Amino acid sequence: MKAIVFALLTAACWGLGGYFEKRGLHLGNLPPQLGITIRTAVALVILGAISAPHWKELGQAGTKSLLYMVIGGGVVAGALGMLFFYTALKSGSITRVMPIAFTSPLFGALLALTIDGEALTAKTVLGMVMTVGGIILLSL
Numbered sequence: 001m002k003a004i005v006f007a008l009l010t011a012a013c014w015g016l017g018g019y020f021e022k023r024g025l026h027l028g029n030l031p032p033q034l035g036i037t038i039r040t041a042v043a044l045v046i047l048g049a050i051s052a053p054h055w056k057e058l059g060q061a062g063t064k065s066l067l068y069m070v071i072g073g074g075v076v077a078g079a080l081g082m083l084f085f086y087t088a089l090k091s092g093s094i095t096r097v098m099p100i101a102f103t104s105p106l107f108g109a110l111l112a113l114t115i116d117g118e119a120l121t122a123k124t125v126l127g128m129v130m131t132v133g134g135i136i137l138l139s140l
Contacts, residue, residue, distance in 0.1 A: 032086030
């Protein structure tokens, strides 16, 4: 139950954030790169303060773990994903951009099924089909 509550809070924050980010980009006529930089700078200060007690754990994480975080989180999701998201927000309607952009769980599930060997259940297939169907419906 705790995971579901936090997942819903995540969705609410990202939905609200996307709405305000789009407004900010348009009101200030800002390029997507600058929007991402503002978002990242603010997040870095807040998360840096919150995570301060855990910085000592970095030495125990190991090179492979940190490499996964740097490439997956920093480069792919953080820099590239956010650049693509902000570019989409700047040029498209939020009602089309958000549903398509947030198909990320679908891609995560596909990777988990193919690479990590998670079990493919009827519920998983139905959820993926419904997700894709909803995105198609919202995008038409």
